[in-house]
Amino acid sequence: MGATGTSTADRTLNILAGIARTEEVRRNLDLDLFKFHLLDSLGMVQLMVALSEEFGIEVSPSEIGREDWATPRKIIAYMESRAGV
Amino acid sequence: MNILERIDSLGRRVPEKVAHVSGPSTLTYGTLLYRSNALAAQIAGMLPDDGSPVVVLGHKECEMLVAFLSVIKSGHPYAPVDAFLPPQRVARIRDTSGSQLTLTPEYVSRLPDIQAAPPRRQAKPSDPYYIMFTSGSTGDPKGVVITFGCLEDFLVWMLAEQRMAEGQEVFLNQAPFSFDLSIMDLYLSLLTGGTLFSVTSQDIANPRQLYQKLAAAQLTIWVSTPSFARLCLAERRFNAEMLPRLRLFLFCGETLPPEVAAVLLDRFPAAEVWNTYGPTEATVAMTSVRIDRQMIEHYPSLPIGFPKPRTLALVMDEAGWPVAPGERGEIVIAGPNVSPGYLGRPDLTARSFFKLDGQQAYRTGDWGRYRDGLLFFEGRKDSQIKLHGYRIEIGDIEANLRALPGVRDATVVPEGKDGSYDSLTAYLIMADRPSGSDFEVSCTIREQLAERLPAYMLPRKFCFRQSFPMTTNGKVDRRSLVDST
Known part of the structure; x- marks a missing residue:
C-alpha cells in the first residue's frame, strides 16, 4: 500500500494511461496494447522505467517477454506479484 | 577504392x-x-x-x-x-x-x-x-x-x-x-x-x-x-x-x-x-x-x-x-x-x-x-521530425490522413520533451463521424492509415475537433490546438 492509499492496480494504470496516452486502458483491462499501437518497444521500456521508479523495485526488460505485458490486466498482475500488493 | x-x-x-x-x-x-x-x-x-x-x-x-x-x-x-x-x-x-x-x-x-x-x-x-x-x-x-x-x-x-x-x-x-x-x-x-x-x-x-x-x-x-x-x-x-x-x-x-x-x-x-x-x-x-x-x-x-x-x-x-x-x-x-x-x-x-x-x-x-569550431544541430526549419531515428515529414502523415474517407482536415503534432519526440498526436475534423466511442473511431482510422503508411508514422493518439484554431496569417495554430486538449 502506498502512502496515498491507492492500490497497485491504480498506480500502475495511472502510469500506463500516461504513456499509452489514453484512458481506454482503465476501461478495458484486456485491451491489446501492441495491436492498438498504444505501446511499442520504446513505450514498453518507458513503462518499465516509470514503474520501477514508482514502486522502487527493479523491473528488468530482460526478464519480461512482450506477451507477458500485452494487456493492462497482465501488467497489473505482474506488478502485484512484484510489489506484494 | x-x-x-x-x-x-x-x-x-x-x-x-x-x-x-x-x-x-x-x-x-x-x-x-x-x-x-x-x-x-x-x-x-x-x-x-x-x-x-x-x-x-x-x-x-x-x-x-x-x-x-x-x-x-x-x-x-x-x-x-x-x-x-x-x-x-x-x-x-x-x-x-x-x-x-x-x-x-x-x-x-x-x-x-x-x-x-x-x-x-x-x-x-x-x-x-x-x-x-x-x-x-x-x-x-x-x-x-x-x-x-x-x-x-x-x-x-x-x-x-x-x-x-x-x-x-x-x-x-x-x-x-x-x-x-x-x-x-x-x-x-x-x-x-x-x-x-x-x-x-x-x-x-x-x-x-x-x-x-x-x-x-x-x-x-x-x-x-x-x-x-x-x-x-x-x-x-x-x-x-x-x-x-x-x-x-x-x-x-x-x-x-x-x-x-x-x-x-x-x-x-x-x-x-x-x-x-x-x-x-x-x-x-x-x-x-x-x-x-x-x-x-x-x-x-x-x-x-x-x-x-x-x-x-x-x-x-x-x-x-x-x-x-x-x-x-x-x-x-x-x-x-x-x-x-x-x-x-x-x-x-x-x-x-x-x-x-x-x-x-x-x-x-x-x-x-x-x-569552438564544432558544429551544433539546433532543430528544423520546417516540419520534418525525427521520431526514434526515423525521418518523418509531418505533411506526409497529414496528406495521407486527409485522403481517408470521412476526414475533412488533419493536423499532426509530435509529442515529447526537450526537442526529442516519442509519439505523434493527430487532430482531425471529420466530415461525417462514424458511430462509436472516440477510441473505437481512432482505432478504425489508425487501421486505415496503416494501409498507407509505415507503423512508425502512425499517430498514437487521435483527437476530434469541430474546427482548428488559426493564426493571424491563416495557418493552423498548432500551439493553441495542443493547449486546448
Whole structure:
C-alpha cells in the first residue's frame, strides 16, 4: 500500500494511461496494447522505467517477454506479484 | 577504392568467414560472392542495360546482402524497401522509381545453385549506387540518389577516421536496410572483412530475446540510433560485462542526448562514444566527434562535430551568405558526398540542391551553429521530425490522413520533451463521424492509415475537433490546438 492509499492496480494504470496516452486502458483491462499501437518497444521500456521508479523495485526488460505485458490486466498482475500488493 | 572488388576479394581469400548473421541464418563471404555473381548474371539477362533501379524488398535476411551486391554488379542501382511497409506505399515507391524488377529474400533463395560470371562493367563515379526513399512532405516518398562517388567518399573517410581491424570486427546492424544509417554498418563491415550482426524487428519487440542475442554476438562496434541505445540501457545488465569486446559506439540519425552518452561511458569504460550527423542527401553522415566526459559537462546539448575532409558544412543566412561565427543559420553541405538529387523529381531537386563553387551542394533545412569550431544541430526549419531515428515529414502523415474517407482536415503534432519526440498526436475534423466511442473511431482510422503508411508514422493518439484554431496569417495554430486538449 502506498502512502496515498491507492492500490497497485491504480498506480500502475495511472502510469500506463500516461504513456499509452489514453484512458481506454482503465476501461478495458484486456485491451491489446501492441495491436492498438498504444505501446511499442520504446513505450514498453518507458513503462518499465516509470514503474520501477514508482514502486522502487527493479523491473528488468530482460526478464519480461512482450506477451507477458500485452494487456493492462497482465501488467497489473505482474506488478502485484512484484510489489506484494 | 573499388567497393565491389574489395568485397569480392574477401570471397576469394576468406570464403568461410561469416559476413552476416541474421536470426538463425548466416552468410559467408564465399557464398555472398558466388550467389551475387549468379544473380547478377540473371538480372543482366532480364533487364535492359538502362540503369533503372531494382527494388529490394525485405527485412534483415541474409539474402538482402546477396540482392544488393548482385543488383550493383548487374549495372543497376538498388532501392532498399522494408517489408513492413504497407503494400500501397511499396507500390508508390515502385512507380516513382520506375523499377521493372523487385527482388525479395524468397526470390534470392530460390535461385538455382549455379556458378556464373557477373557481367563485366566499369561503373563511373556519377552512376547511381543506391536510391534511399524517404518521407516527402506532400505524402509521396521521394528517392534520394546516392552515386558510387558519394558512397566511396563517405566510406574512405570512415575507414580512415575509425581504425578497424581487418577481419576482427563484429558490427551491430540495428537500422533497417531502408534507413541509410544501415549503410554505415553494412559497408564498413563488408569492406573490412567483418561480421554484420543484425537485430531483427522480432528481437526488438522481445527485450528478453534481444539481450540474449546481444550478449552472444561478440560485438565490437555498435552502430545505432541513440533511441535504440536508450532502449537497451533500460536493462541494468547492459554493460561491459554483457558486451566485453565492445570498443566503439557510432551514433547517427538523431540528436544524441548527453545523458545517454554519459551512461554509456559509465557502463562501458573502455569504449569510445562518437556522435555523427548527416542527412540522407549527403550520404549517411558527414560530421563526427568523439564524445568524452569533459564535453558532456561543457555542452548542455552535444555537438555533431567537425566536417569530414573534402566536404564543407556552411552555416548560411536566408540570402545564402555564411553567417558570422557563432550565429545560427541553415546548414548547407557541399562536397563529393552530396547526392545529385531526387529520382525523377527535378522540381524538388532544384529546390534543395545547387552548385557551390562547382561542388554539388544541399540545403539541409537544419538549423546549425558553430561554437569552438564544432558544429551544433539546433532543430528544423520546417516540419520534418525525427521520431526514434526515423525521418518523418509531418505533411506526409497529414496528406495521407486527409485522403481517408470521412476526414475533412488533419493536423499532426509530435509529442515529447526537450526537442526529442516519442509519439505523434493527430487532430482531425471529420466530415461525417462514424458511430462509436472516440477510441473505437481512432482505432478504425489508425487501421486505415496503416494501409498507407509505415507503423512508425502512425499517430498514437487521435483527437476530434469541430474546427482548428488559426493564426493571424491563416495557418493552423498548432500551439493553441495542443493547449486546448
